[in-house]
Amino acid sequence: MGRYIIRRLLQSIPVLLGATLLIFTIVFALPGDPIAALAGEKQSNPNLVAILRERYHLNDPLLLQYWHYISGVLFRGDLGINFSEVPVSQLLAGKFQVTLNLALTALIIEALVGVGLGLWAALRRGKATDTMILASTLLLISVPTLVSGFILQYILGVKLKQWTGADIFPIAGIANGLRSYLLPGFVLAGVSIAYLTRLTRTSLAETLRADFIRTATAKGLSRRRVVGRHALRNALIPLITFLGADLGNLMGGAVITERIFNLPGIGLQLFDSVYLREQPVVVGIVTILVLIYIVANLAVDLMYAVLDPRIRYE
Amino acid sequence: MKKTSADVLPVEGVYGDEPLLAVDDLHVEFRTRAGIVRAVNGVSYTVNPGETLAVLGESGSGKSVTAQAIMGILDMPPAHIPHGEIRFKGTDLLKLSEEARTQVRGQRIAMIFQDALSALNPVFTVGWQISEMFRVHRGMSKADAMKKAVELMDRVRIPAARQRVNDYPHQFSGGMRQRIMIAMSIALDPEVLIADEPTTALDVTVQAQIMDLLADLQRESQMGLILITHDLGVVADVADKIAVMYAGRIVERASVHDIYRAPAHPYTKGLLESIPRVDLKGQDLYAIKGLPPNLLELPTGCAFHPRCPYRQDNCVTDVPPLYQISGTRGSACHYWREVLDGER
Ligand SMILES: Nc1ncnc2c1ncn2[C@@H]1O[C@H](COP(=O)(O)OP(=O)(O)OP(=O)(O)O)[C@@H](O)[C@H]1O
Numbered sequence: 001m002g003r004y005i006i007r008r009l010l011q012s013i014p015v016l017l018g019a020t021l022l023i024f025t026i027v028f029a030l031p032g033d034p035i036a037a038l039a040g041e042k043q044s045n046p047n048l049v050a051i052l053r054e055r056y057h058l059n060d061p062l063l064l065q066y067w068h069y070i071s072g073v074l075f076r077g078d079l080g081i082n083f084s085e086v087p088v089s090q091l092l093a094g095k096f097q098v099t100l101n102l103a104l105t106a107l108i109i110e111a112l113v114g115v116g117l118g119l120w121a122a123l124r125r126g127k128a129t130d131t132m133i134l135a136s137t138l139l140l141i142s143v144p145t146l147v148s149g150f151i152l153q154y155i156l157g158v159k160l161k162q163w164t165g166a167d168i169f170p171i172a173g174i175a176n177g178l179r180s181y182l183l184p185g186f187v188l189a190g191v192s193i194a195y196l197t198r199l200t201r202t203s204l205a206e207t208l209r210a211d212f213i214r215t216a217t218a219k220g221l222s223r224r225r226v227v228g229r230h231a232l233r234n235a236l237i238p239l240i241t242f243l244g245a246d247l248g249n250l251m252g253g254a255v256i257t258e259r260i261f262n263l264p265g266i267g268l269q270l271f272d273s274v275y276l277r278e279q280p281v282v283v284g285i286v287t288i289l290v291l292i293y294i295v296a297n298l299a300v301d302l303m304y305a306v307l308d309p310r311i312r313y314e
Numbered sequence: 315m316k317k318t319s320a321d322v323l324p325v326e327g328v329y330g331d332e333p334l335l336a337v338d339d340l341h342v343e344f345r346t347r348a349g350i351v352r353a354v355n356g357v358s359y360t361v362n363p364g365e366t367l368a369v370l371g372e373s374g375s376g377k378s379v380t381a382q383a384i385m386g387i388l389d390m391p392p393a394h395i396p397h398g399e400i401r402f403k404g405t406d407l408l409k410l411s412e413e414a415r416t417q418v419r420g421q422r423i424a425m426i427f428q429d430a431l432s433a434l435n436p437v438f439t440v441g442w443q444i445s446e447m448f449r450v451h452r453g454m455s456k457a458d459a460m461k462k463a464v465e466l467m468d469r470v471r472i473p474a475a476r477q478r479v480n481d482y483p484h485q486f487s488g489g490m491r492q493r494i495m496i497a498m499s500i501a502l503d504p505e506v507l508i509a510d511e512p513t514t515a516l517d518v519t520v521q522a523q524i525m526d527l528l529a530d531l532q533r534e535s536q537m538g539l540i541l542i543t544h545d546l547g548v549v550a551d552v553a554d555k556i557a558v559m560y561a562g563r564i565v566e567r568a569s570v571h572d573i574y575r576a577p578a579h580p581y582t583k584g585l586l587e588s589i590p591r592v593d594l595k596g597q598d599l600y601a602i603k604g605l606p607p608n609l610l611e612l613p614t615g616c617a618f619h620p621r622c623p624y625r626q627d628n629c630v631t632d633v634p635p636l637y638q639i640s641g642t643r644g645s646a647c648h649y650w651r652e653v654l655d656g657e658r
């Protein structure tokens with residue numbers, strides 16, 4: 001097992017390099033001059049510009065720039081500094097926490113609602129409940145986050161507050177602790193909830209058709225035990241995989257949600273940094289996201305081995 | 315207090331002349347989109363303590379559906395039981411509440427399935443699965459139930475049972491897995507055991523071992539055994555009596571001795587003649603010509619008539635009843651005399 005983990009981590013190095021190089025190239029190819037952008041509309045001092053360009057290696061060829069960057073990341077754990085001389089790692093630390101909170105809130109909501117609805121639908125297959133749940137997942141999938149986000153913000157954030165007088169779902173910022181994340185978390189989870197509901201429904205329905213379920217029934221077990229113990233353990237396996245892989249998606253998807261709810265996370269930062277062409281920040285964020293993907297996927301594979309005894313890693 | 319099956323079913327000996335288990339004129343149909351599949355059309359058979367009934371018939375003849383109806387594990391719908399009784403010690407199981415039925419399943423009537431790999435739950439250890447019977451039905455502690463599981467694994471002759479209780483089904487060979495199925499099914503000393511093609515998925519040497527094991531267990535416990543198979547070779551050694559099914563009906567019912575000596579139904583005759591025999595090596599096997607009937611649209615009259623070498627005009631129009639030949643022997647063929655006499 002230990003050797004498997006090490007091998008997986010080694011395998012992920014090329015993935016990390018590839019992804020960062022790609023994003024580095026894209027940022028590099030963006031039109032406009034970052035130093036000019038720094039000065040805004042004003043005419044900047046050509047000498048200063050030259051110094052800054054030298055300092056941030058902006059005159060070097062792309063690959064060399066990339067080397068400056070990635071060697072810092074790999075050998076010093078240093079994500080570089082932005083154009084205001086703030087270390088990127090320091091800049092991102094607090095924001096990263098915000099995004100992680102958001103993504104984890106979304107993941108928990110997704111797991112509870114998605115699995116719950118999916119199980120409910122599977123146990124009521126073909127009945128009205130099932131049809132209604134399926135229809136609402138379709139709706140969730142087809143409405144973009146941008147739209148559902150604003151609608152929920154308006155109804156649950158603005159209107160509900162007007163009706164009840166209580167600020168149950170804050171509409172912006174993180175001033176209210178965990179409560180601030182509920183509404184954004186739900187919006188972020190929206191599409192994933194729909195997919196997870198469908199996956200859960202299919203997975204349980206399929207498991208209920210398995211031979212070992214017939215055996216469990218023939219053992220004289222109650223329906224409750226047959227479904228809750230024998231079927232559920234098997235049906236959960238693909239869901240765990242989906243949830244693990246989705247953590248990365250949620251972190252990435254946070255860009256839009258953080259804009260809607262004005263949460264100071266890495267998504268919002270990414271937006272600003274792309275605008276300002278702060279290469280180190282953009283690449284730093286992407287690097288972190290890629291790392292999270294890799295770790296989440298590894299964790300999923302390990303979970304898989306725990307849940308399904310037929311799987312063994314060497 | 316936990317309710318036991320004794321509350322709803324007669325205890326030992328109270329059921330008088332009734333057989334241990336009697337299936338009586340059972341009909342099962344599946345209402346599907348394509349139409350009504352009449353899988354079982356009036357099956358009757360009985361089994362008594364210590365007795366082995368072999369149920370024979372080609373694929374699709376309704377052997378498993380009958381067994382599942384006895385166990386009460388058919389999905390209803392699509393399955394329906396429009397007519398018939400399944401009496402266990404005189405009590406019609408079909409009239410019991412679902413709760414009472416659950417008390418019979420697994421405890422009084424148990425079943426083992428064809429493919430033990432798919433019939434065992436892949437994510438639980440075999441010990442967990444066997445001991446579940448004791449935990450759920452007998453309220454035993456985990457440790458005690460596990461001890462019982464080891465005892466049972468010993469009893470079905472699984473080597474090194476103590477070391478292997480915590481292994482998972484996929485870690486066992488096919489024969490060992492079927493032994494685990496058997497251990498699980500006999501855990502609570504059921505009075506009736508239904509074995510649905512328990513050896514079909516195994517290779518020949520292992521098949522014999524499993525059949526021996528079943529026979530031994532039955533001798534020890536005097537349970538009634540219903541052995542479903544399409545392998546006539548297996549039947550001769552272990553069965554007391556045979557019921558041959560075709561298109562959801564019993565077409566012949568006889569003792570093993572009688573049926574091997576002289577079959578009284580053309581279909582049985584066909585089955586017997588398709589057993590490969592060493593002394594007839596090289597000759598053509600008598601394979602029953604034609605295809606099994608379409609259960610959505612059963613042939614008129616005798617369902618076997620399109621394939622029958624003895625067919626006469628009335629076979630196409632009149633459904634043959636199960637003619638009584640002697641004692642408990644019966645044949646659902648208008649011309650059973652000719653078949654018995656071996657005329658063709
Ligand atoms: N859920 C179902 N829906 C529709 N038809 C079914 C269903 N289950 C079984 N049948 C039909 O009932 C008939 C009898 O099936 P059954 O499983 O009893 O056959 P069998 O005699 O056990 O055959 P085999 O030797 O292949 O196991 C088959 O034609 C099958 O197609």
Ligand SMILES: [Mg+2]
Pocket residue numbers: 377378379510
């Ligand atoms: Mg069958």
